[in-house]
Amino acid sequence: MLTLLWAIPLFSIIQCSSGDIATATPPTPTPPATPLSDEQLVDLVEKSTFKYFWDYAEPNSGLARERYHPDGVYPDNDAHVVTTGGSGFGIMSIIAADSRGYISRDQTIERFTKIAHFLENADRFHGAWPHWMNGNNGDVVPFGTKDNGGDLVETSFLCEGLICVREYLKNGTTAEKALAARYDALWKGVDWDWYRNGQNVLYWHWSPSYGWQMNFALEGYNECLITYVLASASPTHGITPDAYHQGWARNGNIVSGNTKYNLPLILKHNGAEEYGGPLFWAHYSYVGLDPNQLTDNYANYWDLNVNQTKIDYRYCVENPHHYAGYGPDYWGLTASYSRNNDNSIGYNAHMPSNDVGVISPTAAVSSIVYTPTESLAAMRNFYENHSALLWGPAGFYDAHSQQYNWSAKRYLAIDQGPMVVMLENYRSGLLWNLFMNAPEVKTGLQALEFHSGKYGF
Incomplete structure (x- = not known):
């Protein structure tokens, strides 16, 4: 069954009329003649994407x-x-x-x-x-x-x-x-x-x-893993571990024996058990929850997320639908704005089992902690070769298709945020360290029988 996040009211995204504010659009930057270093590129993308939450906040x-x-x-x-x-x-x-x-x-x-x-x-x-x-x-x-x-x-x-x-x-x-x-x-x-x-x-x-x-x-x-972690961590309204083990983990039935491209899925991805779900599943819980050396009774969470990301990457390289551009530097399937058949903008939960030829930059960029080489290659290609359609006032636009020479020149908070945070975690581990060193988080994880070699429990 698809998670509810995928079932958002599409009418609220697709139908457009004049809004109550107008915003001047800054000019689209031109990539420099001399390519940026990896560090310069990462800094540019992090700083530009952050504008969503600063310059364009409510x-x-x-x-x-x-x-x-x-x-x-x-x-x-x-x-x-x-x-x-x-x-x-x-x-x-x-x-x-x-x-x-x-x-x-x-x-x-x-x-x-x-x-x-x-x-x-x-x-x-x-x-x-x-x-x-x-x-x-x-x-x-x-x-x-x-x-x-x-x-x-x-x-x-x-x-x-x-x-x-x-x-x-x-x-x-x-x-x-x-x-x-x-x-x-x-x-x-x-x-x-x-x-x-x-x-x-x-x-x-x-x-x-x-x-x-x-x-x-x-x-x-x-x-939704983070929801159970925080519910266990709460010192005021916490849950007992039974809710996690019996509910979330389905008495152990959450564990998967499936593999793809010789990579174990490790856990059963709801409604997507062949290739795994959209890549935001490897991001939202883990902007704070550090999967490095993190294990419980059901998974090694680093392996879980790396494998899901690499399966998504390998699927795009394999490109069974022969979409234009798909390859080692143009990949990443996750929920985002999408292209409707009439070339209008819709919304779709892109993943290997639901691939319509639309790449979402947040998928590869937010995965940089798991696949740095592959993510940097995609970022560089997006910026250096596709800026005319893909780069705007708050960094990469939400979705792009070489197949249809199309992009959704819009932004979504839930796609912009993981890019900034995961780029920072890649660079310094800052948000991971803040969250994981919170005493209640450690206590909550331990109550659920999690172990972290990195944080000493």
């Missing part, structure tokens, strides 16, 4: 817009829709930018203060934020008819960022320590245990209007 909340359209044309009222999960990635991106000197510490504290105030006053449902919020007032914006309440998975992506902020600021100035305490209180306010609905499994949604009618249990492998 102005009232300081958080990440669900999407940014450089042409200023949005679906009705969509320019002020804030995304909870994408904002978590964006918060982590601000930490990376501060550490790199892309912004000053004063700017960082100002933005984090604005974000804290917004989140403290936004709608919450047993502590969980909704998938979307109105950036003007913090009110829930329904993601679907029955999805108008708490979204535990999006909340967990946000909490990755909240914990990292706390860890980043907790030993700073008096003002920074006070801000760290506010972020600490925000994540500790999530009632993870409530979202078990009295059972040994976590549920994605709860609505004050529809209760548990969405009925989406988090079980089997997809992007």
Whole structure:
């Protein structure tokens, strides 16, 4: 079964009308005559992509817009829709930018203060934020008819960022320590245990209007591992390990014996058990959760993610559909904007078993921690040879197809964020170290019988 993230309301992405803001589009840069070094290229992509969360953030909340359209044309009222999960990635991106000197510490504290105030006053449902919020007032914006309440998975992506902020600021100035305490209180306010609905499994949604009618249990492998880690880590509303082992791991049935290209899948990827799922499954939980030397009763998580990435890469090199351009420097299938048959922009969960000839730059770029050589080759090709269609004011656009000479000249927060954070983890390990050294995270992982040789437990 496909995860709910793939089933977002496509009408909200495909249909466009004049929005309530207009944005001037900066000129598209021309690649230099002398090729950039690998380090210069990585820095350029990280810094440019970060602009999504800084220059083009939702102005009232300081958080990440669900999407940014450089042409200023949005679906009705969509320019002020804030995304909870994408904002978590964006918060982590601000930490990376501060550490790199892309912004000053004063700017960082100002933005984090604005974000804290917004989140403290936004709608919450047993502590969980909704998938979307109105950036003007913090009110829930329904993601679907029955999805108008708490979204535990999006909340967990946000909490990755909240914990990292706390860890980043907790030993700073008096003002920074006070801000760290506010972020600490925000994540500790999530009632993870409530979202078990009295059972040994976590549920994605709860609505004050529809209760548990969405009925989406988090079980089997997809992007939701981090939700169980944080639910176990919570010192205020934690879950017992039974929910993880019986629910998520399906009493051990999560383990897969399948291989592709002689690479074990290791865990059963929900609905994608031949090649594995879209590559965001190797990114969202792991922007903070460091898979290096991380194991539990079911998987070695480094091997899991490296294998999924290499299977995606090898599939694109094999190119069974003979799409133009696919190869060692043009690869990466994940959920993103996509091309409809009439050449309009839609949305699709691209993966080897659902390949329509569209490459998503976030797939290869965010995988740099797993496949540095292959990811750098793709980044260089994207930038040096396809900038006319693929490079814009916030770095690489969301999707591209050589086959159709097409690109989606738009951005999505959930694709931009992992690029910034994983590039920083590749360069310094900063976000991994902040998250993994949080005492509650270590305790929560140990309770679930995880072991990390890198972090000493």
